[in-house]
Amino acid sequence: MSRILVIEDESAIRRVLVKILSEESESYQVEEAEDGLRGLEAIKSNDYDLVLCDIKMPKMDGVEVLEAARKIKPEIPFVMISGHGDLDTAVNTMRLGAFDYISKPPDLNRLLTTVRNALDRKELVVENKILKKKVSKNYEMIGDSKEINNIKDIIEKVAPTDARVLITGSNGTGKELVAHWIHEKSPRTSAPFIEVNCAAIPSELIESELFGHVKGAFTSAIKDRAGKFEAANKGTIFLDEIGDMSLSAQAKVLRALQENKISRVGSGKDIKVDVRVIAATNKDLNKEIKDNKFREDLYHRLAVILIKVPSLNDRRDDIPILINHFTDKIAGEQGVTPKEFSQGAIKQLKGYDWTGNIRELRNVVERLIILSGNEVTEEDVKLFASK
Numbered sequence: 456m457s458r459i460l461v462i463e464d465e466s467a468i469r470r471v472l473v474k475i476l477s478e479e480s481e482s483y484q485v486e487e488a489e490d491g492l493r494g495l496e497a498i499k500s501n502d503y504d505l506v507l508c509d510i511k512m513p514k515m516d517g518v519e520v521l522e523a524a525r526k527i528k529p530e531i532p533f534v535m536i537s538g539h540g541d542l543d544t545a546v547n548t549m550r551l552g553a554f555d556y557i558s559k560p561p562d563l564n565r566l567l568t569t570v571r572n573a574l575d576r577k578e579l580v581v582e583n584k585i586l587k588k589k590v591s592k593n594y595e596m597i598g599d600s601k602e603i604n605n606i607k608d609i610i611e612k613v614a615p616t617d618a619r620v621l622i623t624g625s626n627g628t629g630k631e632l633v634a635h636w637i638h639e640k641s642p643r644t645s646a647p648f649i650e651v652n653c654a655a656i657p658s659e660l661i662e663s664e665l666f667g668h669v670k671g672a673f674t675s676a677i678k679d680r681a682g683k684f685e686a687a688n689k690g691t692i693f694l695d696e697i698g699d700m701s702l703s704a705q706a707k708v709l710r711a712l713q714e715n716k717i718s719r720v721g722s723g724k725d726i727k728v729d730v731r732v733i734a735a736t737n738k739d740l741n742k743e744i745k746d747n748k749f750r751e752d753l754y755h756r757l758a759v760i761l762i763k764v765p766s767l768n769d770r771r772d773d774i775p776i777l778i779n780h781f782t783d784k785i786a787g788e789q790g791v792t793p794k795e796f797s798q799g800a801i802k803q804l805k806g807y808d809w810t811g812n813i814r815e816l817r818n819v820v821e822r823l824i825i826l827s828g829n830e831v832t833e834e835d836v837k838l839f840a841s842k
Contacts, residue, residue, distance in 0.1 A: 456482055456483075456484050457480075457482055457483050457484065457504045457505065457574050458484045458486070458501070458502065458503050458504050458505075459476055459483055459484065459485045459486070459503065459504065459505045459506070459507065459570070460485075460486050460487070460488060460494065460497055460498065460501075460503045460505070460506045460507070461473055461476070461485060461486070461487045461488070461506075461507045462487075462488045462490070462491060462493075462494030462506065462507065462508040462509060462512070462517070462520060463487070463488075463489070463507070463508075463509040463512075463536060464489055464490050464509060464511075464512040464513060465509070466489070468509075468536075468559060468560070468561075469487055469489070471560075471561070472485075472507060472536075472561065472566075473485050473487055475561075475563065475566065475567070476570065479567055479570075486501075486503075490512050490513055490514045490515065491508075491509075491512045491513075491514055491515030491516055491517060491519060491520040492514040492515045494506070494508065494515075494520055495515060495520050495523055495524065498520075498524050498527070498528060498531070499527060502528075503531055504531070504532075504574055504577050505531070505532055505533075505534065505570065505573050505574055505577060506524070506531055506532070506533050506534070507533075507534050507536060507557075507570075508520055508521065508533055508534070508535055508536060509535075509536040510535055510536065510537050510538070510541045510544055510545060510548070511538060511541060517535055517536070517548070518544065518547075518548060518551070521533050521535070521548055521551055521552065521553055522551060525551070525552050529552070529645065530577065531577070532553075532554040532573040532574075532576055532577050533548070533552070533553045533554055534553065534554055534555050534556065534557060534569055534570065534573055535548045535553050535555075535556040535557075536556070536557055536558075536559060536561070537556050537557070537558055537559065538558075538559050539558070539559070542558070545558075549727070552689070554569075554572075554573045554576060555569050555572070555573065557569055568679050571678070571679065572679060572681050572685075575680070575681050576681055576685065576686060576688075579647065579649070579681075579686040594631075594632045594635040594636060594639070595632075595780075596629075596632060596633075596636055597773070597776055597777055597780045598770060598773035598776055598777065599772075599773065599776060600770040600772045600773045602765040602769060602770045603765075603770060603773060606633060606762060606764065609760070609762055610633065610636050610637055610640060610762075611640070613637065613760050614636075614637050614638075614639075614640035614641045615640070615641060615642065617731050618759045618760050619712070619731070619732050619733070619734070619756065619757050619758075619759045619760070620634075620637060620733045620734070620759070620760045620761075620762060621733075621734050621735070621736070621740075621754075621757045621758040621759075621760070621761050621762070622634060622733065622734070622735040622736075622762045622763075622764060623735070623736055623737070623740075623761065623762070623763050623764070624735075624737065624763055624764030624765070624766070625737055625766050625812060626737050626811070626812065626814070627767075627811050627812035627813055627814035627815060628764040628765065628766055628767070628812045628813060629764055629812075629813050630695070630735040630737075630764050631650070631693070631695060631735070633735075633762055633764060634650075634691075634693045634695075634733045634735060635648065635693075637691075637733060638690070638691040638693075638731075638733070641691070641731070643689065643690050643691055643731060646687075646688075646689040646690030646691070647686060647687050647688075647689075647690035647691070648687075648690055648691050648693065649683050649686050649687035649690065649691070649692045649693065650692075650693045650695060651664065651665065651683050651692065651693065651694055651695065652695045652696055653694055653695060653696045653697050653698075653699050653700045653704075654695075654696035654699040655696075658701040658704075661700060661701060661704045662703065662704050662707060662720050663676075663680070663682065663720050664682060664683060665682050665683050665684055665704060665707070665708070665717075666682040666684060666707060666711075666717045666718065666719055666720060667679070667680050667681045667682030667684075667685055667717075667719040667720070668680055668682075668719050668720035668721050668722075669719050669720070669721040669722045671721065672719070672720045672721025672722075673720070673721070676720075676721065679719070680719075681719075682717070682719065684711060684717050684728050684730055685717070685726060685728060687728075687730045688728050688729055688730060689729055689730075690730065690731070691730070691731045691732075691733060692730050692731070692732055692733070693733045693734075693735070694708070694732065694733070694734040694735070695734075695735050696735065696736060696737065697734040697735065697736050697757070698736035698737070698738035698740055698743055698748075698749060699738075702748075702749075702750065705749065705750045705753050706750070708732075708753060709750060709752060709753045709756060711728065711730075712732060712753075712756045712757075713756070715727060715728060715729065715730075716728060732757065734757045740754050741754075766809070766812055767809040767812045767813055767815075767816060768808065768809055771805050774801070774804060774805045774816070775801050775805075777813065777816055777817075778796055778801060778804065778816075778820055781816070781817050781820040781821070782794060782796070782820060782824065785817075785820065785821050785824055786824065789824070789825075791824070794823075794824050794827065794829065794830060794831050795829075795830045795831065796823075796830075796831045797830055797831065797832050797833060799832065799833030799836075800823075800831045800832055800833050800835060800836045802833070803833050803836040803837065803840075804816075804819070804836060804840065807840075819840045822839055822840065823835055823836065823839055823840060826839045827839065
């Protein structure tokens, strides 16, 4: 059930909006407020999934309601209702955080499309906030080697800015972790962090996934849908494995970076977006450029700051710290007492060739915890972790 608040001082328009929304879907619970002051009190006292708010109202205008609501419940999307003379103000409210605006008298299709898109965005934001509660523990940067400390120093410097970052490194080294930490330490931390694995999405769907689509744009497009760039507005989008993105999608990403706007598949309408872009790849993009598989102009747009994440073989001094970290984490997940690793076991593990990097080490530690006795010995490592 989506809970919607309509704040409008003109009773006739308010009744029309409430009627349209109530009849559109049984899953819409629509409430109303006759001025900005009452609307803000309702927002303080209740949890809404969407607010439709008039701009010109007595006691408290829509801009004031929006600014006040953003401070107490920033996750609620606002759709502003503008009269003809309020158009410039309506556009300005989007810079203040409004999702969109509709003009009086409201066009039925435009109204319902905007409401659906705003509710979709709210759902993504809520999902993101739930995930963010887990981020700090799941994405800790573990290690005290020179290589890791250098990355931590770069993150401290780049995180407060909006500079684009390109993260390189082999699979399993922790590129996603670096991206999360940049976002966590940035001024955008309260806004969405949207992750897109470009390698996992079929090339024919990547543009729709990133930029959204309109109903009828292709066979399975049964309704308008917002893309990941819209979902990440005011926050960060992480384009993982960007080296696998099609050239067509690369061209659209380049436009988004150049002009801060995107257009949905099947639509010519531009949508402004304010998104920080972090990208990652395990490929040599300079080689991909020479092979005409990656756009050089996009590379230079993305690689303002370059962070190369070292392989585990290049930071072996961190292996004992990582073993302790994974031991405690896995013991908590399994509901068992953490096991000690003997010095011989640690030495043995430090000497391995970790082709799978951090991900492989975690799997080996979990295997040893499950299969070993009270202490993980060198013999256990040779028996259960041999490569």
